[in-house]
Amino acid sequence: DAKTTQPPSMDCAEGRAANLPCNHSTISGNEYVYWYRQIHSQGPQYIIHGLKNNETNEMASLIITEDRKSSTLILPHATLRDTAVYYCIVRVYGGSQGNLIFGKGTKLSVKP
Amino acid sequence: GAVVSQHPSWVICKSGTSVKIECRSLDFQATTMFWYRQFPKQSLMLMATSNEGSKATYEQGVEKDKFLINHASLTLSTLTVTSAHPEDSSFYICSATQDRASYEQYFGPGTRLTVT
Numbered sequence: 001d002a003k004t005t006q007p008p009s010m011d012c013a014e015g016r017a018a019n020l021p022c023n024h025s026t027i028s029g030n031e032y033v034y035w036y037r038q039i040h041s042q043g044p045q046y047i048i049h050g051l052k053n054n055e056t057n058e059m060a061s062l063i064i065t066e067d068r069k070s071s072t073l074i075l076p077h078a079t080l081r082d083t084a085v086y087y088c089i090v091r092v093y094g095g096s097q098g099n100l101i102f103g104k105g106t107k108l109s110v111k112p
Numbered sequence: 113g114a115v116v117s118q119h120p121s122w123v124i125c126k127s128g129t130s131v132k133i134e135c136r137s138l139d140f141q142a143t144t145m146f147w148y149r150q151f152p153k154q155s156l157m158l159m160a161t162s163n164e165g166s167k168a169t170y171e172q173g174v175e176k177d178k179f180l181i182n183h184a185s186l187t188l189s190t191l192t193v194t195s196a197h198p199e200d201s202s203f204y205i206c207s208a209t210q211d212r213a214s215y216e217q218y219f220g221p222g223t224r225l226t227v228t
Contacts, residue, residue: 038156041203041222041224042221042222043116043118043205043207043219043220043221043222044156044205044207044219045219046216046217046218049216087155099146099158099161100146100158100207100217101158102148102155102156102157103155104155105155
């Protein structure tokens with residue numbers, strides 16, 4: 001699977017939008033972008049995934065650039081409970097492995 | 113959404129003993145389960161992949177005789193840490209998927225193992 005690059009940490013004010021970037025310049029045409037987050041001492045939680053179109057669900061929005069070499073996860077109105085490590089992962093959907101390879105992620109701190 | 117549970121949530125054991133961690137899918141049948149390990153301030157590292165009814169596939173560097181994985185049913189996988197040592201102290205997390213190729217893995221809450 002392709003590697004991703006994320007900033008190690010980010011701060012965001014409560015109530016503001018949190019924009020978390022991810023670079024995946026070597027992504028292949030059949031690889032999806034997934035986002036998970038991990039709140040301290042808990043298991044990871046799925047957030048969203050996409051291939052090339054922008055996606056939105058009740059948790060977040062995912063913006064993927066046209067060349068697919070980078071993406072941004074947007075939490076529209078961050079709350080203190082959104083403080084977590086956010087992982088951007090690229091993976092083939094339908095691939096033989098199925099497992100997720102976690103990088104270091106971005107530690108998002110939402111401050112009051 | 114699908115729920116995965118782990119038991120126990122935390123355990124303390126003495127060096128040299130064995131400890132078993134259970135991972136259960138509560139409302140779906142998990143054809144594949146994954147076991148991860150996470151050391152403090154580090155990311156999750158995949159240890160092994162198990163498919164129901166077959167032997168687990170271990171990642172490079174993970175001792176299969178030390179970390180015994182059993183996936184005897186579609187709702188239960190167990191990880192047994194044998195002859196535990198203090199360096200095995202870690203956060204162990206399982207995940208499950210209904211379909212090996214599924215985009216969504218459901219993670220358990222994790223088990224904190226401390227070996228004294």
